[in-house]
Amino acid sequence: MKFSTEELIEGIRSGNKRLTAKAITLVESKKAEHRAQAEELLKEIMPFTGNSIRVGITGVPGAGKSTFIENFGRLVIANGKKVAVLAIDPSSSINKGSILGDKTRMEELAKEENAFIRPSPSSGFLGGVANTTFETMMICEAAGYDYILIETVGVGQSEVLVADITDVFLFLKIIGGGDELQGIKRGIMEMVDVIFINKVDKDNLQKAKNTRLELKRALDFIPPKEKGWKIPVLLGSALYNEGLDEVYTKIYEFIDLKKKSDRFKEVRTQQAEKRFEYWVQEYILAMMKRSSSVEEAYVQHKKNASEMVSNPSTEAKIFVENFLSKD
Numbered sequence: 001m002k003f004s005t006e007e008l009i010e011g012i013r014s015g016n017k018r019l020t021a022k023a024i025t026l027v028e029s030k031k032a033e034h035r036a037q038a039e040e041l042l043k044e045i046m047p048f049t050g051n052s053i054r055v056g057i058t059g060v061p062g063a064g065k066s067t068f069i070e071n072f073g074r075l076v077i078a079n080g081k082k083v084a085v086l087a088i089d090p091s092s093s094i095n096k097g098s099i100l101g102d103k104t105r106m107e108e109l110a111k112e113e114n115a116f117i118r119p120s121p122s123s124g125f126l127g128g129v130a131n132t133t134f135e136t137m138m139i140c141e142a143a144g145y146d147y148i149l150i151e152t153v154g155v156g157q158s159e160v161l162v163a164d165i166t167d168v169f170l171f172l173k174i175i176g177g178g179d180e181l182q183g184i185k186r187g188i189m190e191m192v193d194v195i196f197i198n199k200v201d202k203d204n205l206q207k208a209k210n211t212r213l214e215l216k217r218a219l220d221f222i223p224p225k226e227k228g229w230k231i232p233v234l235l236g237s238a239l240y241n242e243g244l245d246e247v248y249t250k251i252y253e254f255i256d257l258k259k260k261s262d263r264f265k266e267v268r269t270q271q272a273e274k275r276f277e278y279w280v281q282e283y284i285l286a287m288m289k290r291s292s293s294v295e296e297a298y299v300q301h302k303k304n305a306s307e308m309v310s311n312p313s314t315e316a317k318i319f320v321e322n323f324l325s326k327d
């Protein structure tokens with residue numbers, strides 16, 4: 001059944017999870033008729049967006065992201081808030097499919113009335129998120145969710161792009177993976193706001209403390225992202241709800257610091273500008289492909305690049321210059 005824009009907006013504003021999910025599906029669609037309705041929908045809900053705390057959560061596969069999000073989400077709800085989880089699953093590079101199993105892994109959180117879980121495929125989009133994660137987040141904000149938790153695909157350094165759409169960037173670390181410093185990537189460490197060493201118990205407590213010390217030493221060589229904020233390195237176990245209260249407190253303190261210094265609004269503005277730049281590039285490429293002659297030129301230059309007839313960047317430059325000169 002197709003829903004009108006008005007029906008979807010009413011469903012979003014009333015907290016109807018089914019219609020909220022339908023609206024997100026609409027925004028994710030690449031069909032031209034769906035894109036037009038999606039643009040109308042996003043324009044209408046704009047006044048109701050921007051009131052959440054956006055938290056990006058990253059970490060290597062096996063760091064316990066889903067378990068952390070489930071129990072942290074329940075903690076957020078226990079504090080009287082509503083939480084939306086946007087779980088990004090990696091898509092197959094072969095058939096573009098995705099398992100989308102995060103909802104089943106967060107079974108207890110999914111039962112909560114004040115929780116909304118939306119798994120989405122990355123669809124090959126780099127940066128640890130999907131290309132419409134920002135717009136999906138806006139829909140969740142309009143639906144009244146106070147915390148938006150974005151679980152990235154867990155693929156490494158490319159995930160720093162999630163920091164461009166969130167207020168807090170949380171890095172989950174585990175111990176016992178060999179050289180601890182080997183897992184510290186400067187790209188992520190420059191973006192992170194809170195670090196949580198997960199899966200800590202009495203048997204590995206000393207190792208966890210050693211890891212924390214090494215992380216703190218590494219952070220001393222990286223300029224602070226926010227003035228007056230020393231990145232906390234916390235220990236705990238998401239499975240047994242240990243240390244999650246401290247994470248919740250640190251997130252609140254970080255947001256409070258940014259709001260007092262006006263950095264919160266400034267960063268949000270920069271993020272919106274980056275989304276504008278991204279979509280400009282997407283729409284320009286889409287417009288280029290509408291003309292059959294331009295499409296033919298695009299295919300030819302792409303072929304030259306793929307067959308290494310010339311440098312791919314040179315082929316791209318020639319194609320764009322030719323397109324603009326004709327225009």
